[in-house]
Amino acid sequence: MLNRREIIKLGALGSAVLALPVDRVLRATVGEPTAAPSVATPFSVRMPIPAVLRRTGVTANTDHYEIRIREVQAELVPGLLTTVRTYNGEFPGPTIRAFRGRRTIVRQVNELGHNVAVHLHGGHVPPGEDGHPLDVIPPGGSRTYRYPNEQRAASLWYHDHAHHHEAVNVYHGLSGAYLLSDPDEARLRLPSGRYDVPLQIRDARIEEDGTLTYTRASARPHMLVNGKERPFFPVAGRKYRLRLFNHSIDRYLNLGLSDNSEFLQIASDGGLLTAPVSTTAVKISAGERADIVVDFSRFAPGASVYLRNSDALSTENADVLRFDIGAGVVDRSRVPAHLADIPPLPVATVSRSFVLDLDPERNMHVINGQGYDSARVDVSTRLGTTEIWSIRNAEAAIPPPNFHVSHNFHTHLAQFRVLDRDGVPPGPAEAGLKDTVFVPPGSTVRIAVTWSGYTGQYVYHCHQLQHSVESMMGTIEITP
Numbered sequence: 001m002l003n004r005r006e007i008i009k010l011g012a013l014g015s016a017v018l019a020l021p022v023d024r025v026l027r028a029t030v031g032e033p034t035a036a037p038s039v040a041t042p043f044s045v046r047m048p049i050p051a052v053l054r055r056t057g058v059t060a061n062t063d064h065y066e067i068r069i070r071e072v073q074a075e076l077v078p079g080l081l082t083t084v085r086t087y088n089g090e091f092p093g094p095t096i097r098a099f100r101g102r103r104t105i106v107r108q109v110n111e112l113g114h115n116v117a118v119h120l121h122g123g124h125v126p127p128g129e130d131g132h133p134l135d136v137i138p139p140g141g142s143r144t145y146r147y148p149n150e151q152r153a154a155s156l157w158y159h160d161h162a163h164h165h166e167a168v169n170v171y172h173g174l175s176g177a178y179l180l181s182d183p184d185e186a187r188l189r190l191p192s193g194r195y196d197v198p199l200q201i202r203d204a205r206i207e208e209d210g211t212l213t214y215t216r217a218s219a220r221p222h223m224l225v226n227g228k229e230r231p232f233f234p235v236a237g238r239k240y241r242l243r244l245f246n247h248s249i250d251r252y253l254n255l256g257l258s259d260n261s262e263f264l265q266i267a268s269d270g271g272l273l274t275a276p277v278s279t280t281a282v283k284i285s286a287g288e289r290a291d292i293v294v295d296f297s298r299f300a301p302g303a304s305v306y307l308r309n310s311d312a313l314s315t316e317n318a319d320v321l322r323f324d325i326g327a328g329v330v331d332r333s334r335v336p337a338h339l340a341d342i343p344p345l346p347v348a349t350v351s352r353s354f355v356l357d358l359d360p361e362r363n364m365h366v367i368n369g370q371g372y373d374s375a376r377v378d379v380s381t382r383l384g385t386t387e388i389w390s391i392r393n394a395e396a397a398i399p400p401p402n403f404h405v406s407h408n409f410h411t412h413l414a415q416f417r418v419l420d421r422d423g424v425p426p427g428p429a430e431a432g433l434k435d436t437v438f439v440p441p442g443s444t445v446r447i448a449v450t451w452s453g454y455t456g457q458y459v460y461h462c463h464q465l466q467h468s469v470e471s472m473m474g475t476i477e478i479t480p
């Protein structure tokens with residue numbers, strides 16, 4: 001049963017979308033979930049590893065690329081063709097490998113019939129390169145983005161950000177991994193090469209004719225890993241670095257292994273943690289990343305273990321990926337006890353608070369009572385300032401899974417630090433650099449953020465993308 005609040009929300013979705021150019025698709029978000037289409041035998045297809053994008057040019061300190069953004073048909077489920085929106089015809093997009101100290105330049109050509117904007121999520125980039133929601137590439141247009149890559153190694157990602165289109169565009173496939181490495185990380189001898197694998201996870205609803213339906217999380221029973229519904233992945237009996245990306249538009253994942261065994265988390269959004277964290281679960285909300293190392297040598301060859309989402313709905317298959325363990329191989333990789341130094345936090349001189357809420361009057365998701373207005377600057381600060389932001393989800397606490405009342409919070413430009421959740425300091429897995437943080441109903445999260453590097457306007461927003469579409473987004477202006 002839906003409670004009153006949820007009914008208001010569904011109504012909100014219904015009326016908010018009328019104003020949007022994508023209303024035909026979005027109207028499907030209203031109404032009861034229908035039965036899960038039975039489209040696939042789970043774990044019957046091998047998980048692909050997205051190809052690394054090939055350079056179109058190279059100079060002493062720069063790698064050049066070109067991407068065509070276009071619609072294609074892809075086989076997300078064996079035997080069915082699904083129309084998806086892609087970078088270079090690939091779902092998910094090709095992986096971009098970047099190196100600290102070398103610039104990456106990507107020319108993006110929009111071959112779709114509507115606006116796009118390409119944002120490098122987690123990237124420390126000038127405002128003109130950020131893929132701001134209103135700085136769009138029109139149909140038929142192109143745009144060259146320049147990424148300085150002056151930040152530490154991290155699992156970043158690129159995705160669409162055209163205002164009002166971002167949720168539908170990302171849902172239909174416009175996302176890809178951007179793996180930035182650096183010499184400090186390389187020196188550690190973590191699992192690398194074919195043993196360093198991105199797992200880009202997203203939910204979906206695929207109808208029996210292959211149509212990908214844009215609808216709410218509770219009606220999206222399918223789970224895609226690297227573009228395939230519940231695939232299997234043959235692994236050797238050794239250590240793997242698995243880079244978990246939550247590319248769902250609004251669903252959080254609580255990922256662990258089906259035998260409940262421990263693995264190591266080594267990185268979060270902004271790169272390596274100070275030390276590996278032994279854990280049985282990582283919870284990542286939409287847009288967050290976690291790099292883990294799993295040692296498959298402790299399984300017998302021929303055994304299988306699943307990657308399991310323990311916050312799946314009770315009506316869903318909680319397993320998202322099956323690892324099939326093969327023979328052991330020589331493994332010279334290591335996971336050192338000390339991974340990286342995280343810079344000390346400068347003293348904060350400014351505090352601000354942000355309340356994430358639904359305005360039932362105007363039927364909009366808002367921050368501090370206001371919907372996004374690109375003409376308004378919500379936060380103005382000076383370059384170099386360190387601030388404490390207190391972010392509260394005004395919804396009443398209800399137990400997970402609670403996709404409809406959860407929010408998260410993402411800032412462009414900066415990697416921040418989580419200070420506390422409801423007054424309690426974060427565990428070690430959340431104590432590294434972050435660009436997106438989960439804010440469950442009833443909770444307050446405090447972060448510390450330093451606005452450095454570039455002046456200009458950037459956005460911050462809820463990364464449950466239907467919420468940012470509905471205007472849970474604000475503008476920060478950084479002045480010299």
Ligand code: C2O
Pocket residue numbers: 119121159161287410412459461463
């Ligand atoms: Cu991942 Cu403003 O976005």
Ligand code: CU
Pocket residue numbers: 119120121122410411412
């Ligand atoms: Cu971002």
Ligand code: CU
Pocket residue numbers: 356365406407408462463464467468472
């Ligand atoms: Cu939200």
